[in-house]
Amino acid sequence: MVGAGFAGLAAAKQLGGSGFDVTVVDRHNYHLFQPLLYQVATAGLSPADIASPIRSILSRYKNIRVVLANVSGVSIDEGAVIAEERQIPYDVLILATGAQHAYFGHDEWSVHAPGLKRVDDATYLRRRILVAFERAESEVDEARRQALLTFVVVGGGPTGVEMAGAIAELARKALAADFRHIDPRNARIILVQAAPRLLPTFPEPLSQRAKFALERLGVDVRLNQSVTSCDSEGVRLGEVPIEAATIVWAAGVMASPAGRWLQAEVDNAGRVRVGEDLTLPGHPEIFVIGDTANCIGNDGRPLAGVAPVAKQQGEFVGQLLKARAAGRTLPRFRYRDFGAMATIGRKSAVAQLGPIRLHGLPAWLLWSAAHIYYLIGFRNRITVVLNWAWNYVTFQRGTRLITGLSGSRVEDMAAPAPMEPDGVGNLNR
Template structure:
């Protein structure tokens, strides 16, 4: 009896959900990922700011599927997809598939200014998080040694580009670090003198939330001592400064630490697969999919999560949320399992697998929106659940509960809960170690700069 080989590119939320839902299906499953772990991205900002360690939010993929007999993990880099011959082109070989699920996620988007990446790191991977953590704490160390007041101010100025959830979460954590965590750790500087700016081109931060909730969130963010600059674009970033532009003026902010949270683009595999299938991606590299989540004309190739453009019932693309990827993974797994069962019942004696059923059959994918939430800072968050909107402590409790329940491994839930409790009680961030090479390069010259009012 033939058993369809399902290859899943990416061990994130969507890919892992698909694999686990196929544990009893008549298929062979191979998860291909460049890393050997599943990463809980919503808590990356806590690693970047020293609240959690990398091991708290990353779980080995092999450990997760250890007891799933029909699933294996392959740590490899996918360079291309041969649609005609149903093969993945790997950096060190090839891998054949009968059914392909592309869930390779997304990376940062610098809107055509990739030269900004070295001086304004984004936050998508564990490597990004540890790099940002190093920059943040090195800035305080350098300021402690600096005797020039102007340069010290630049070192204690942190600019977060982007007022979405990632940017707001980073800014809130930075505020807590400056106001509480490092308050008594230095002898020559006062960390509370730090200046934290959030730069957002849209009219509001957290712009995908209702306007009233955006305004309440902005008030809370400002109450933490964070400057919120909306209707403001970044026009230049250098190692020593950021140039900002509004409709009326341009200003320059001296800073040594710029963090990027302004945009994302789909994995490069999206454009490669689109070209192979005769399709076009959108500006952010997202693959268009049918309402059954497969590529048009290719019933055995699915794209889910951040790499796909999937329209909701309102006709708008679904947001790049973990909940969307998880529900898409469950839907795709159900379709694949039905196909595997049909193959098992109608084996043709080893003469090959029948084609998958047309995407015109079965029910289309419908996203069940259970709400969205984002943390703002200590004991504060925003949440939209159905018609209900929350901002403050209650929303923060909801955020804690939901994120704990989504953590894959039980022991990680316990460790994170204990660390959160300790951090909340003591304001301490125990994972603020600066590791690796540690050259502290101070600015050699200062430029006159106008501050943003």
């Protein structure tokens, strides 16, 4: 099994204690609770609050072995995964290698507009955001200072909405009193969405609610606008240039290169087209699940790359393998859609649960409860609750550390390693 994100971990847990001999390969030693990564990027939580060592999570299953390695390919003929110098043989292969941000043919933008998929991305963004305020404080040129205090978030899906809301709260609350020459409350936060509304996968009224809530936080929401260029000066929306020192990319994802490893048919987001049982057509021994898979849902459209889909697919594969071993079969994979949520800020979120739509405080309470519940590991759960309670009461942010650089100049910062677009390495989701 390759990848210990939501999908891979769910499958591993299903197979834990069974007669199968399971090897979990991941390039990271931890499982990352990606839905809260934006809180690391905005100094609300520490990386360790939302990540747990894979070995710890799986240590009680003696039939599971964990390997920390970069997977670079699959040899279907030999039945082996290629991981660094060695090959790991398999009888059954589960690929759950996730997705990475994509710049749709503009990879050169990645330097200026970092995305948010990995821990290192989040600490890098945190550094960029905090350093922008620091540089603004000592900048004497007014136009330059304004650019340093301008934050552009590209993409109006859940990640973009959450990032824009969190940056706005950071500037308006946590940092408000800490500077002498600038007023962080004057920071401009611009959320750019190419579609006619935010959160396009949500019901229309909730998109409206999200927009209002963001605007109340002072976020400038630009609908129907696309980024046409991105450089160290800022972005261009159509023909209009916006000077901004900080750009956050939340506009698109691309599946990991598992499709290329398998030489399989992929959709335009690089996802492998799988059958009803989540196997690669013609290969009942190869499963592709999670963000890496294009799996057709009940409505005839591909399922979204969200945690609940990944988890349910992982569980399904585990159950299917156990059924096969017992000589039985299972009906096809069916996704049970319990709804979707996105948070905007303190006491503000939108949620859809079947026919029920919530916004404001009730949605936020539900969002908080659900995320705490799903956070893996008891310790992380209480630390997160405590941090949130603290942030809620004080408006402070606990993890405002600028680490990983020796000076205060943005140019000095080491960006995280690029995400290997070319078939090298599986992604921890």
